[in-house]
Amino acid sequence: xxxxxxxxxxxxxxxxxxxxxxxxxxxxxxxxxxxxxxxxxxxxxxxxxxxxxxxxxxxxxxxxxxxxxxxxxxxxxxxxxxxxxxxxxxxxxxxxxxxxxxxxxxxxxxxxxxxxxxxxxxxxxxxxxxxxxxxxxxxxxxxxxxxxxxxxxxxxxxxxxxxxxxxxxxxxxxxxxxxxxxxxxxxxxxxxxxxxxxxxxxxxxxxxxxxxxxxxxxxxxxxxxxx
Numbered sequence: 001x002x003x004x005x006x007x008x009x010x011x012x013x014x015x016x017x018x019x020x021x022x023x024x025x026x027x028x029x030x031x032x033x034x035x036x037x038x039x040x041x042x043x044x045x046x047x048x049x050x051x052x053x054x055x056x057x058x059x060x061x062x063x064x065x066x067x068x069x070x071x072x073x074x075x076x077x078x079x080x081x082x083x084x085x086x087x088x089x090x091x092x093x094x095x096x097x098x099x100x101x102x103x104x105x106x107x108x109x110x111x112x113x114x115x116x117x118x119x120x121x122x123x124x125x126x127x128x129x130x131x132x133x134x135x136x137x138x139x140x141x142x143x144x145x146x147x148x149x150x151x152x153x154x155x156x157x158x159x160x161x162x163x164x165x166x167x168x169x170x171x172x173x174x175x176x177x178x179x180x181x182x183x184x185x186x187x188x189x190x191x192x193x194x195x196x197x198x199x200x201x202x203x204x205x206x207x208x209x210x211x212x213x214x215x216x217x218x219x220x221x222x223x224x225x226x227x
Contacts, residue, residue, distance in 0.1 A: 004077035016081040016150045025147025026156070028210055032139060032203070033156050040163035047167060054172040064169030068162030069154070076153045079109045079137065080144045088145075092223050095216040098145065102207065106137030128197060135200030142207040145219050 008014055026033060047053055056064065083105045091097035110130040117126050140153050167174035211219075 004074045008077050008081055011082045011086065013082050013085050016077075016085055019148040019150065021148035022152045022155075025143055025149040025152035028143045028147050029139065029152070029156050031206060032136075032160070035199075036156060036160040036163055040159060040166065043163055043166040044170075047171060050173075052173075056170055056172055056175065061170050064165075065162055068165060068169060069158030071161045072154045072156075072158030075109070075112075076140070076150055076157055079105055079112075080140060080153055081150050083108065084141055084144055088223065092220060094220070095211070095213060098211060098216050098219060101145070102138050102141040102211070105141050106134045109137035109140075110134035132197050132200055135197075135203040138207040139203040139210075142210040146210050146215060 005017075008017065055061070084101055087101045087104060091100050110133040113129040113133045114126045116129065117123060121129075140157070144150065144153055162169065169175075
């Protein structure tokens with residue numbers, strides 16, 4: 001978790017880690033938060049009912065939780081904490097500029113997931129992940145612009161990633177690196193990605209609702225008051 005923080009410092013965006021609005025930002029992302037909690041509870045429940053499941057000892061489980069949240073910290077620091085804030089200084093002048101910030105940051109957030117090809121995931125699988133990540137990115141960028149709290153995004157993102165990877169993070173039965181596990185289960189993962197991509201239009205719709213005209217005017221006014 002050190003290098004993302006060093007990047008935030010290098011790009012002079014440490015203010016992003018000090019902004020308040022944690023619970024306000026959580027409220028804006030309530031649908032995604034509920035989804036993350038549901039996935040976490042469902043996956044833990046399914047694992048608990050699996051015969052002969054071998055759980056990691058508590059220190060390893062805690063390390064797994066740290067690993068999941070470290071992913072959230074890394075990606076939110078880079079794509080919202082740094083990228084959105086840098087573009088805010090350049091483009092946050094009108095609603096069109098806000099949409100540009102959301103679209104560009106979400107595009108690069110999505111493209112980043114194509115890097116899973118390095119560990120053996122197929123192009124189609126990575127493309128599906130990237131499309132889904134773009135949808136999530138639009139929601140997270142809108143949440144950040146409205147709520148200000150990077151830590152709230154880190155919490156939701158970390159919980160979601162931990163929930164998705166519960167089997168590999170918490171059990172020796174399925175243990176191992178989460179990306180390697182993804183590459184080894186191409187067909188199952190592809191079906192999962194295709195299913196979860198059904199949520200992408202919902203994320204986009206929520207993002208557009210959060211960034212309706214009156215709220216964009218509030219975002220611009222708030223930004224100008226800080227200059």
